[in-house]
Amino acid sequence: MTKRNLTAPRKLVYDIVLQADDHPTAADIIDRLKARGQSVAYATVYNSLRYLTEEGLIHELKLEGKTSRYDGRGEDHAHIVCVSCGKVDEVMTPPPAEWLSKVAEESGYLLTEEQFIFKGECPACRISKQKN
Amino acid sequence: MTKRNLTAPRKLVYDIVLQADDHPTAADIIDRLKARGQSVAYATVYNSLRYLTEEGLIHELKLEGKTSRYDGRGEDHAHIVCVSCGKVDEVMTPPPAEWLSKVAEESGYLLTEEQFIFKGECPACRISKQKN
DNA sequence: ATATAAATTTAAACTAAATCTAAATTTAAA
DNA sequence: TTTAAATTTAGATTTAGTTTAAATTTATAT
Numbered sequence: 001m002t003k004r005n006l007t008a009p010r011k012l013v014y015d016i017v018l019q020a021d022d023h024p025t026a027a028d029i030i031d032r033l034k035a036r037g038q039s040v041a042y043a044t045v046y047n048s049l050r051y052l053t054e055e056g057l058i059h060e061l062k063l064e065g066k067t068s069r070y071d072g073r074g075e076d077h078a079h080i081v082c083v084s085c086g087k088v089d090e091v092m093t094p095p096p097a098e099w100l101s102k103v104a105e106e107s108g109y110l111l112t113e114e115q116f117i118f119k120g121e122c123p124a125c126r127i128s129k130q131k132n
Numbered sequence: 133m134t135k136r137n138l139t140a141p142r143k144l145v146y147d148i149v150l151q152a153d154d155h156p157t158a159a160d161i162i163d164r165l166k167a168r169g170q171s172v173a174y175a176t177v178y179n180s181l182r183y184l185t186e187e188g189l190i191h192e193l194k195l196e197g198k199t200s201r202y203d204g205r206g207e208d209h210a211h212i213v214c215v216s217c218g219k220v221d222e223v224m225t226p227p228p229a230e231w232l233s234k235v236a237e238e239s240g241y242l243l244t245e246e247q248f249i250f251k252g253e254c255p256a257c258r259i260s261k262q263k264n
Numbered sequence: 265a266t267a268t269a270a271a272t273t274t275a276a277a278c279t280a281a282a283t284c285t286a287a288a289t290t291t292a293a294a
Numbered sequence: 295t296t297t298a299a300a301t302t303t304a305g306a307t308t309t310a311g312t313t314t315a316a317a318t319t320t321a322t323a324t
Contacts, residue, residue, distance in 0.1 A: 007291085080239050089241075114248070121244070
């Protein structure tokens, strides 16, 4: 039968995402693998990212631009993007459970995942804008 | 000087998005314009969608796949995507204001926009899965 | 009204991200 | 150990969206 597995190349990709303190794109991951002297084919990186996302080991983020970013942080959490400098921060305050259950009830869906993206101006950009 | 404007082609694109009861992609919009016999260049549709999004007249949704979808509904609202059939529904129960202000406080950001995407299994898919 | 300068539209070329293909390799488990 | 399925690979291909440069339209100052 054979089972889908966390194979060696997938593990290499997973490690890069886990160790990143940003939200790397596929291209970023390829660069970082190369910098470590680890050889993983282009298509395999994409395959691995899809696998890891489907397994729930990492999360795919669709923020600005057309390229997906990836997040290896364990706890589910929201993100906040600065519309001015593009910085992405984690949001650790979780959404009220009561809202989630209300949404589940309203929609009739069995909820499996949430992706919350806030946009706004980060503290640094707010300050630098005041100066101008 | 000249001002950015809701020009004729932009209005045509806007009308398509406003009248859609789904969440059309750029390609969908081009098809619907063509079906109406309205000629708008490919690049102009993209230009128009960017313009309309920046003006806040419509909203860009990044759901499954690599193509953006657009939503012309006036009130800001969350979306819920069925992971099984791909259907996209509107979520009308708004997030508690208290959560939003807590996020603003935590992050120090000046919030301008929120994009909330729920994923799960829609009622129809839940039922059809029970049968199997 | 008219001239002028800036913005917008257009068609076509181009770019970049991601997927597909088919052959080679690895892996699981019979 | 064999066999079938899964995975990897390199390269070709697809696709969404952007860029380019010329033509057109538009806003507004005269």
